[in-house]
Amino acid sequence: MTLNRRQFAAAAIAPLFVPSRAKGANDRLAYGLIGSGNRGGGLNRSFQKIGAQCAALCDVYKPYLEKAKSQSPAGVKTYTDYQELLAQPGLDFIVIATPDHQHAPMLYKALAAKKDVYLEKPLSLSPAQSLEMVDAVRKTKQIVQIGMQRRSMSFIRDARKLIADGAIGKISLVKAAWNWHFNMPLSAAPLEGELDWQRFLGNAPQRPLDPVRFRWWRGFWDYSGGNMTDQGTHLMDVVQWMTNSGAPISATCQGRIVNAPGVEVPNVFDAAFEYPDLLATWTLNYRTTSDFDWSIRFFGEDVMLQLDRHGLRMYRDPGGVDAPWTQKVTADLIRESQEQDKPEAHQQNMLDCVRSRQEPNCPIEVAAQAVLGPHMANIAYRESRKVRRDASGAIS
Numbered sequence: 001m002t003l004n005r006r007q008f009a010a011a012a013i014a015p016l017f018v019p020s021r022a023k024g025a026n027d028r029l030a031y032g033l034i035g036s037g038n039r040g041g042g043l044n045r046s047f048q049k050i051g052a053q054c055a056a057l058c059d060v061y062k063p064y065l066e067k068a069k070s071q072s073p074a075g076v077k078t079y080t081d082y083q084e085l086l087a088q089p090g091l092d093f094i095v096i097a098t099p100d101h102q103h104a105p106m107l108y109k110a111l112a113a114k115k116d117v118y119l120e121k122p123l124s125l126s127p128a129q130s131l132e133m134v135d136a137v138r139k140t141k142q143i144v145q146i147g148m149q150r151r152s153m154s155f156i157r158d159a160r161k162l163i164a165d166g167a168i169g170k171i172s173l174v175k176a177a178w179n180w181h182f183n184m185p186l187s188a189a190p191l192e193g194e195l196d197w198q199r200f201l202g203n204a205p206q207r208p209l210d211p212v213r214f215r216w217w218r219g220f221w222d223y224s225g226g227n228m229t230d231q232g233t234h235l236m237d238v239v240q241w242m243t244n245s246g247a248p249i250s251a252t253c254q255g256r257i258v259n260a261p262g263v264e265v266p267n268v269f270d271a272a273f274e275y276p277d278l279l280a281t282w283t284l285n286y287r288t289t290s291d292f293d294w295s296i297r298f299f300g301e302d303v304m305l306q307l308d309r310h311g312l313r314m315y316r317d318p319g320g321v322d323a324p325w326t327q328k329v330t331a332d333l334i335r336e337s338q339e340q341d342k343p344e345a346h347q348q349n350m351l352d353c354v355r356s357r358q359e360p361n362c363p364i365e366v367a368a369q370a371v372l373g374p375h376m377a378n379i380a381y382r383e384s385r386k387v388r389r390d391a392s393g394a395i396s
Ligand SMILES: NC(=O)c1ccc[n+]([C@@H]2O[C@H](COP(=O)([O-])OP(=O)(O)OC[C@H]3O[C@@H](n4cnc5c(N)ncnc54)[C@H](O)[C@@H]3O)[C@@H](O)[C@H]2O)c1
Pocket: 034, 035, 036, 037, 038, 039, 040, 058, 059, 060, 061, 064, 080, 082, 097, 098, 099, 100, 102, 120, 121, 122, 147, 148, 149, 199, 200, 201, 202, 214, 215, 230
């Protein structure tokens, strides 16, 4: 099917699908939350703060379920089997905030139950799984928003406009970094409450209950892509969004496990990505001694633009000289914006889209593209080689 320009423009702004149950702006949307741990607990509070109603909660760990229940309206129903939650009538959308290995199976079941879904990042465990998930969503008319909240932050949207308008010139290099300090090793003490370990494992390989794996599933390949996809999906998405670069054409990665016995994934690493027109590095240090923050620095011809949790700053390059070592140490700060959004902006966008049936700010294709580079870098790290992606999308 081909569309002429006017049809194309009309299609681009038309709602995806208007169901008979479409709600008006004043109706309260009801949701069910699967996974009420750290992020799920926060999302539960955020969605309620912006007027949605928590009607169902599911978790396999009782203490987290009880805590979320105490932060939800009286009468909220609780489950340990998420398929029972999906069968509860009256839920307008489902929030999924479980470990990464549960994202695909839970998304498929939620779509089969005809639910809209707010699904946490990173999207998938592998490039192939990303493609299957995109296909599954596009076979339905459901709204699916992925929890990459930078897509709804106005200072990041401002940066995109500045870059598109040529404010920093052609970008040749981008440096993304995340520096935190985690205390390791993790506690192997028995869990404080009841856990349904079999449901936690889901499709992951069988093994006896391990409190460390439950507490820090991000440290193990069975349940996640480690710190690489966990934070990399956020930052590499911004890199690719700002530069319109698509996913990388190659990736390399060096990593170390520093003072974190028993954990499988690197907590200090440096990945390098090649794009057709630029290079990007992605460095994570969870043993840092300073800079406890994330940052992305876009090096244009004329100006460097930096994004971090303080907002946006732009520094003008003073210009080349014959003797660079005589140059001023700092470039001139020419623009600064410390404006911060309400943290609920991305969840508000979900509510708006459930009502309007428009595409949300972070559709599934964006999330698949964002996590592709980090998946390639994980393969590069685990197989000690450079990983390439050809024009057909094949990875070798
Ligand atoms: N967008 C963000 O900024 C952000 C921040 C933190 C975490 N996250 C994402 O949120 C997800 C959860 O991370 P977290 O830090 O909250 O981890 P967590 O371990 O604190 O919470 C995960 C919860 O899922 C529950 N769970 C596991 N298997 C389940 C099952 N089969 N059924 C029901 N519940 C199950 C666990 O018991 C736990 O309560 C991850 O995908 C993570 O990447 C996103």
